[in-house]
Amino acid sequence: PLVNKNKLALSGKKVIVTAGGTIERIDPVRYITNDSSGKMGFAIAKVAQEMGAEVQLIAANTSAEPPSGISLERVQSAEDMYQAVLKQWETSDLVVMAAAVADYRPREVAQTKIKKKDSVLTLELVKNVDILETLGRSKKHQFLIGFAAETGNLETYAIDKLERKNCDLLAANDVTVEGAGFGVDTNAVQIYDRSGMVEQIPVQSKEEVARKLLTLAAERMGGVLH
Ligand code: CTP
Numbered sequence: 001p002l003v004n005k006n007k008l009a010l011s012g013k014k015v016i017v018t019a020g021g022t023i024e025r026i027d028p029v030r031y032i033t034n035d036s037s038g039k040m041g042f043a044i045a046k047v048a049q050e051m052g053a054e055v056q057l058i059a060a061n062t063s064a065e066p067p068s069g070i071s072l073e074r075v076q077s078a079e080d081m082y083q084a085v086l087k088q089w090e091t092s093d094l095v096v097m098a099a100a101v102a103d104y105r106p107r108e109v110a111q112t113k114i115k116k117k118d119s120v121l122t123l124e125l126v127k128n129v130d131i132l133e134t135l136g137r138s139k140k141h142q143f144l145i146g147f148a149a150e151t152g153n154l155e156t157y158a159i160d161k162l163e164r165k166n167c168d169l170l171a172a173n174d175v176t177v178e179g180a181g182f183g184v185d186t187n188a189v190q191i192y193d194r195s196g197m198v199e200q201i202p203v204q205s206k207e208e209v210a211r212k213l214l215t216l217a218a219e220r221m222g223g224v225l226h
């Protein structure tokens with residue numbers, strides 16, 4: 001076919017990458033978050049750009065340095081992240097949800113600092129929007145990649161999430177495996193599609209994992225050159 005041999009695997013593609021853990025406010029000085037460092041998402045954004053994509057990075061709370069030269073929008077809550085993703089959704093070709101989006105948020109955000117009173121304080125939490133699931137329901141031309149950090153039963157949970165969220169690929173990792181947990185520069189993932197596991201990536205740098213994941217995606221999106 002008519003292909004330009006100099007074209008990179010993601011040339012001409014617009015890629016949205018979410019990273020980090022969302023922050024769900026309790027009051028002006030307190031919040032709920034999680035252990036996501038943002039490193040996996042940042043590695044994906046960097047590699048996607050190297051592969052020729054136009055990348056929009058949407059990052060919640062992270063301890064890592066974002067890759068330079070990539071358009072970055074900072075967000076706090078799951079709702080903020082959802083709005084930021086929606087703005088780019090129609091025009092994007094690939095969305096990688098590497099962020100650890102909080103499943104719940106406090107029902108009410110106190111406008112002033114909550115004062116210490118009784119021996120027990122009950123916080124009521126309500127479910128957040130599932131960004132990936134919502135995208136999965138409205139996707140047209142877009143290719144969707146989800147992540148799943150699990151503590152066992154990888155295959156069962158991965159396939160269930162992939163189907164429930166209508167993803168094209170899902171990268172699952174067992175956070176109890178050494179080198180595949182939070183905060184480190186390495187990861188080990190199993191990549192699934194609807195038919196089951198398609199690739200097993202042993203412990204290696206997050207950038208190498210990102211390159212393998214994005215190469216699989218590019219092949220399936222069409223236009224990849226060999
Ligand atoms: N995700 C999302 N919006 C949420 C929760 C999760 O978009 N409110 C995305 C994550 O970014 C990830 C995928 O869904 O790509 C799987 O997240 P995970 O937390 O593993 O799945 P859940 O469906 O929340 O299930 P659980 O936490 O109970 O395992």
Ligand code: CA
Pocket residue numbers: 101102103
């Ligand atoms: Ca979750």
